[in-house]
Amino acid sequence: MSRSGVDIPRYALLGEDPTGSREELVHCETIAARSVRYDWNIPAHRHPALCQLLLVFEGQAAITLGSHGENPCVPFILIVPSGTVHAFRFEPGVSGFVLTLSNRLVQSLGQDALLRNLLGEPHIASISAMMADRLRAMGEQVLLASGHEPPRELLRRSLAEALLRIAAEECGQPARQHGDRLVTRFQALVEAHCRRERRLAFYAQGLCCTERTLTRRVGEALGVSPMDYLHQRLAVEATRLLRFTNASCADVADELSFEDPSYFSRWYRRMTGRRPSTISGRQRAGRGSS
Incomplete structure (x- = not known):
């Protein structure tokens, strides 16, 4: 990408005037919806007031962020903070979503360190097939809330934040930079x-x-024991189920193979410092109706 910064086009969404009156905090569309207009070849551009997250599940893509080019393996997540010059070349028919967030929303989410770390720097991260399935399902829900x-705007924002938190769980794993294949x-x-x-x-x-x-190898790479890592990951999964599904504490205990819901509750409190009932919407609703 040899063009100087002053020559790079600036848009709200691609092809839209950056000074226009787009008030959406969250916009979601499939990659195909806009890319097909450009023959799947998105030229270098930047968004002065928007941050974007791309989820690519199937097909090939050539990504350019600033002066760095990459051909990541699918599935992957791409984070493009506002002002970052970027360009894409997609294989026709590539499957994925583009989630666009206003800077105002990004700033409000930035109060949370997990989301601030996710959205603060341009990067590409491979994701597991299991995580891709979760993110695809959540992306479809955001799209339906258009x-x-x-x-609908409030629902779309809530769903987008849930998607971001799931993505942050995956992208925030510290071992992605350790380079130890065994780990x-x-x-x-x-x-x-x-x-x-x-x-x-x-x-x-x-x-x-x-x-x-x-x-030894996990301790050197991650600073925790393998079982500590596993239990931390399990606590993240328990939190996701409690917060973003209609599962009760007993349902989550069963889903995660805890034989005793009481033991699950004690374990969860030890891991997170919170009782599972304090973040389970179903549990709170049950207390309120009793």
């Missing part, structure tokens, strides 16, 4: 099996190493 009526494979096993399998021996056997080696 419309300018205030109730990366351990993380993948945790993603696939943490709901059912809690034994260190299971993960060591799956990685063809001793429990001692796995403990």
Whole structure:
């Protein structure tokens, strides 16, 4: 990308005047909806007042962020903060969403360190197939909530924040920069099996190493033991189920293979400092109607 910064076009959404009156805090569309107009080749541009998150699930894409080019493997997440020069070349028919957030919304979300870290810097992150399925389902819900009526705007914002938190859980994993292939494979096993399998021996056997080696390598890369990492990941999953589904505390305990809901409640409080009932919408509603 050799053009100087002053020559790079500035848009609200691509092709729209950046000084126009777009008041949406959240806009969502499929990648195809706008890319097909440009023959799937999006030229270099930037958004002075908008941040974008791209979710690409299937198909090939060539991404340029500033002066850096990459051809990431799908599925992946792309974060484009406001003002970042970017360009895309998509394979026709690529599957994914573009979530656009106003700077006003990004600033309000920035009070949360998890979301601030997610949206603060341009980056590309590979995601697991399981996480891609969750994000695809959430993106479809945001898309269905399109419309300018205030109730739809409020719903769209709530759904977008839920999507961002799920994305932040995945992109915020510290081991994505550690470079240790064994630990990366351990993380993948945790993603696939943490709901059912809690034994260190299971993960060591799956990685063809001793429990001692796995403990040492994970400790060096992540600063925690393998079981601490697994339980932290499980706590994130429990929080997601409690906050964003209609599951009761007993439902979540069963989904995550805790034999005793009371033990799950004690475990969750030990992990997070909160009782699960304090963030379960279904549980709060039940108390209010009793």
